[in-house]
Amino acid sequence: MSLINTQVKPFTATAFQNGEFIQVTDADLKGKWSVVVFYPADFTFVCPTELEDLAERYEEFKKIGVEIYSVSTDTHFSHKAWHDTSAAIGKIQFPMIGDPTLTISRNFEILRENQGLADRGTFVIDPEGVIQLVEITSEGVGRDAGELLRKVKAAQYVAAHPGEVCPAKWKEGEKTLAPSLDLVGKI
Template sequence: MSLVNKAAPDFEANAFVNGQIKKVRLSSYRGKWVVLFFYPADFTFVCPTEVEGFAEDYEKFKKKNTEVISVSADTVYVHQAWVQHDERVAKAKFPMVEDRKGTIARAYDVYNEETGNAQRGLFIINPDGIVKYVVITDDNVGRSTDETLRVLEALQSGGLCPVNWHEGEPTIKV
């Protein structure tokens, strides 16, 4: 069942953020847009490319009143070790949330019961806490931060946006 146009499941969990372990609660970001992305595991092959991509574009998202939050089944201590050992991941300034029991991934319907990891799911949540966009892809395929930013801008435009629409282009008038 799709979460689009439904309330984003709230959660509170430990996260590794800028060298510190902190509690993160999704509802504390009300008033901002949120890009919440799940990935299978730290110390893998595709996942660090995604974390690096969102880290490199983090300021672009912040300028759009948007917070980025990542979630995996790894603990905050594994996140910390990953940040310390992978220069790509070390670029991340956004919360890296732990989900050891898969509670958050299950709430977003991206938990893989066979592996015990999250699937590659991405959710854009509006400032009122409503899910406006969902994409779930195979573990072998990383997501595009450019496309995520494009969709975010389209959602923020409030208009009807045609295929391949980009910020500054006209929306559809009815």
């Protein structure tokens, strides 16, 4: 069953952000657009490249009202150690949530039960706490923050413009579509 158009389930966790440990709950994902990025584990190979890419584009996400949260089943202590020892991870300013209880990974149906690790998954959540986008890739396939930013902008546009949809490769400012009986068979 897809999580699209479902409400984020309750959770409470500890995250590492900007030199501090903070509490993060499902309520923090509401009232603004949020991106939750799951990755298998700290101190790995593809994960730091993705998180560094997000860190380098973080200000662009913030400018459009989006908060990013990274999540793995590691502890917040592990996140701090990784942040303090990796140049790539040291760039991160968004919350790095620890999920050692596996609650969040189970809530988002991204947990590999037999390994205690999360799959590589991305969730875009609207201000009402409803999941609008889900993307899951295999462990060896890294994500692109630029493409994610484009998708978030498309989701925001569609939410703000009922009756319009964004076609493939849509970028901010480009033409959208208004589905109607007159449009059937004309694309």
